[in-house]
Amino acid sequence: PWFPQAFAALEAITAGTGGDWDAIAPFFCGRWDAAARAQHAAGRPADGEVVARFGAEGAFDPDGTRRALAALAAPVLLLAGEFDLNSPPETVTAFAELFPDATLVVQSGAGHYPWLDDPARFVRTAAAFLAGAPAPA
Incomplete structure (x- = not known):
């Protein structure tokens, strides 16, 4: 409706x-x-x-931001919702390329709030990243 x-x-x-x-x-x-x-x-x-x-x-400051992200020594998780219009997976993929050590996950069926659309999957993904394990399928 x-x-x-x-x-x-x-x-x-x-x-x-x-x-x-x-x-x-x-x-x-x-x-x-x-x-x-x-x-x-x-x-x-x-x-x-x-x-x-x-x-x-x-x-x-886009150029300054890109330089800072390229110098970041920590691993980074970028989690995109499959149906997110604000930060679509294609855009988040481009952002991931700015980091030297990025993990990109696209959460199927999710929008801009993946923790709301599938809380259990979001928690599993974040917990696996924080534990240094591969993201769950």
Whole structure:
């Protein structure tokens, strides 16, 4: 039932003609159930000034960030949800290439919140990484 409104909002956003960001929230989840709706409601920033400063002019230094990531000596886990529109697996794969020691896992059936879409699989994946073991299939 949410799809027509969400899709129309997504088309408007991608066309640059506006769009309702709240309406596309279901696309960030593997399922749009009560738990996903609660996650979305709880994740709304309370301080608009902080949100505005986050992406303000000069807040990002892509070249400096790439240099810092390339110098990181620690192993890194990048876990993408198969259906994540915010950080799609193709983009996360490109991010993984920035690190000298990255493990990339794409969690099937998950959106932007893989710990919500399949908590047990998310925990197994994170625990295996932290233990130095291969990610579970």
